[in-house]
Amino acid sequence: MTALWGILIVSFFSFMHFAVSVQKHHRDLYKKMAITNKEFRVLQSVAWITLLCTLIPAIQHWGVGIGIMTWLLLITVSALAVTVLVNFAPESFAKLWRLLGVVRFIAPPAERPQRTK
């Protein structure tokens, strides 16, 4: 059971990085700044590595065949959560990103998205 929650949470973390590596969402977070190549690479690799790490407990839990399928389903759920958050609650996503995003150590930190009046 803990393994399952672990998979959900870590893959959520990983999908956050995927989402930020998309130009449009990157712009939402960092305003006009275009995404640099280095940033993109770091985001993508962090995302892929953490995502693949979650495959291990899934395979341990269910075996290879069923494990991979269930893993895909579980990460679908967290991807859905990220999608909803990014699109319908961008500000809470930005908050979470400032809290969790690994890239702030490498790239300029995320600023509070400006609200126009």
Added chain:
Amino acid sequence: MKGPLRKTMTWLHTWSSILLGWLLFAIFLTGTLSYFRGEISHWMTPEQHASYVTDDTIMKAYERLSEVAPDANSWSISLPTVRDNTVGLSWQNEGENQRRRGPQETMNAATGESIDGRETRGGDFLYRFHFELYGMPRGFARTVVEIATMAMFIAILSGIVMHRKIFSDFFMMRTKNRSLGWADAHAVTAVLALPFHIMITFSGLLLLSSSLIFWTENTRGGGGGGERNQAPNAQQQMAENGPRGGQGDLATLTTTRTEGGRMTEQRTQAMNGARGQDRARAGADTSEVRARPNRDARETEGERLGERRTRGEGRQAARHQGRQDIPTPPLRNMLTQAELLFGGDINRVQVQNPLTADATFTFSPVDRHMLMAERGSNDSVTFSATGLEVERSQAKASENNSFFSAAGGVLHTLHEARFADAITRWAFFLAGVMGTIMVGTGSVLWAVKRAKRQMGQFGYELVVITNIASIAGLCGAVAVYFWLNRLLPATFENRSNWEINGFFVAWLLSLIHAIFYRNKGAWVVQLGIAGALFCLIPVLDTLTSSASLLHAIVHVDVLRLSFDVMCLLLGGIMLATARYLQNKARRVASPKPVTRKPTLEGAAK
């Protein structure tokens, strides 16, 4: 249709899916609900809600069985598990057909009283509907569903090809734009749950594949039926091989562990045995040894029956004399031991020769650890009446281990999520909901894209009407099905039929409503009603059940709570969609968007 690949694929995608999209929506929705088939059936028999597990449950079951079936040959107790909170009791009387399920009843796990549940099809109706529809010849309906599945598969593949930038659109939802909002909802639900869509469609395709074979009667009958149809096939096969594999047949008749539609080890052995004499003899021997120690495998049918009768009478006489002398077996100890041994809940307890000194108690766990295990073979441990462990057996890997049957087994398991625990089941369910949304938005998208050009044309209007009726209407019909279950009196005649009739009547009403109000907010009204009905289900539940929702929370009735949460979730999605549509209609009506919030993008410009 000729042209660049992407254009061709778009054409294929559009037309392969719109023709069967409505049917696919129904299949997807009812199929998704079928992941909670147990939950639905449980919710729909509220008489069972008062039941909960106690430490004494197994003793209660034992006492109840000694009352109702003291003379039975064997008892079978299915204990409450995560997927079931009542106790199922069934027994086999002397001389009855061993293959058939004996008399049975459902027992309250807490009080030991028998439960007389209301007559309902429960979740089985939705489950059956998703691959056999309703009121049609079975073979025909399956073929239709299979063709729809094929169309779905084509749509998925062509959809992948035509989608230009899967990754950059991965998280994108442009809800502000008129048709892009639908397109995004369609694409996002499709791409996010793509592995699930491919898996579910492909496995569904394979499960029903034999329904496309028209030229042999046999395969058609057993086509894609999975579980339910394999046992009759086996029997038929045995009947055919009867004279040749006589000993194999004999072995089957002498097994006493056969219960329900499940094949036990012995029976499976006997079945294989029917193919060759040597194996038949081996099967007969083992099953003899296992079933009854003192019986000769070579005796003739008549002799055996005669002996059984005398033995039965003798045993009954002995029972009546010595019933008080038989001490109650230490069932709770056995249960704890068995649970420790298997590291999980025990599902089934099988009692041979109950209420005699040579009674045996066989415990089997819930989990099937092997995905490829032979049907009916299972881990089990057997105790004697005094509580000593007599025998342990392990699930056997299937003998029929060709690549195709192995792959088929895995796909079957995946399609039905048989291995799933709570979280995985919810993950499957959510993915199924996404699939349903994908199919629904796809059909809507077809109409939205053509709205400007084809408004008023017959084909377009037809699609709009069918969209409303098949998407919003079906959601409402399912809600009505649940509501009727609780509102119709429990003793109503022909109750389960009326629940189903209500389902179809609601669907028909939504169609009529859609015909007249298709451009006047039929979407909003119908989705709103369906959503409200779904959201009010917990209220209905607590008012019309034998135990309140509080009781369910206190005793952690997971089944019932998951059903209520599921209804809230579905109702929430429907209400949100209805609200979104309403806002959009308003926005279209008033040309200047007034209530538009300043967006980040807008600020950037």
